[in-house]
Amino acid sequence: MIKFVSLLFSLLLFSPVVNSTTLLIVGDSLSAGYNIRAEKSWPVLLPAELTKQxxxxxVINASISGDTxxxxxxxxxxxxxxxxPDYVLVELGANDGLRGFSPKIISDNLSKMIDLIEAQDAQTILMQIRVPTNYGKRYGDAFASIYPTLSEQKKxxxxxxxxxxVIVKPEWMQQDGLHPNEKAQAWIAEFIATELGKIIN
Incomplete structure (x- = not known):
């Protein structure tokens, strides 16, 4: 019995520690599971999809509906x-765009976020965001260009x-026309997992 306990202690003491890779999601209602059951939101479904791949x-979801x-x-x-975290997925800017904020302000905020993340030896993954077409082509194009520009500048x-x-499938959208409903969450989780697979080795 004493030998068994000694062996067990040795295994616990000298077994290599498996470090978990952590993904932090910082977003708004598009990641916070707006108006749906939390357990059905894509960030909660994401780990299972990642395992399949x-x-x-x-996955730590720190998204808050309404955040800019x-x-x-x-x-x-x-x-x-x-x-x-090891990785930070930044999904922000939609609320800025809906309020008509200056693209420069949005870009500056995201740029500072990226710098803070990189300073902590974490890798930023930036999600492209777009505003509805009724905001006009000029603003829409200027807004959309924020993301590829930052991606290129910050590498x-x-x-x-x-x-x-998702938005092209009415059955996947809530009545407000802005947020995916519960039916879309599994597909979104699979989509995000596939995209992460291209980035995270």
């Missing part, structure tokens, strides 16, 4: 300290805007 990630890029900038230092991955493929 031979990826093991601990400015809100994200204020929150990111505390989130980085608390969670110490970070740019993830496609998943809503572009």
């Amino acid at each position: 031979q990826q093991q990630l601990t 890029s400015g809100n994200g900038l204020q929150r990111i230092p505390g989130l980085l300290t608390q969670h110490k 970070i991955p740019l993830m496609p805007f998943y809503l572009k493929q």
Whole structure:
């Protein structure tokens, strides 16, 4: 019995520690599971989809409905300290765009967020965001260009805007025409997992 306990202690003491890779999601209602059951939201479904694609990630969803890029900038230092993520998926800017904020302000906020993330030795993954077409071509183009420009300048991955493929399916959208419903969440989780697989080795 003593030998068994000694062997068990040795295994626990000297077995290699498996470090979990952590993905922190910092977004708005598009990631926060707006108006749907939390357990059915795509960030909650994401780990299972990643497992199917031979990826093991601990997913922490720090998204808050209504957040702007400015809100994200204020929150990111505390989130980085608390969670110490390896990757940070930034899905912000939609609320800025809906309020007609200057593209320069949005770009500056996101740029500062990226710098803070990279300073903590985490990798930023930026999600492309677009505004509805009724905001006009000039503003829409200026807004959309924020994301590829930052991706190129900061040398970070740019993830496609998943809503572009969801919004064309009315049965996947809530009545407000802005947010995916519960039926769309499994597809979104699969989409995000596939895109992450191209980025995370």
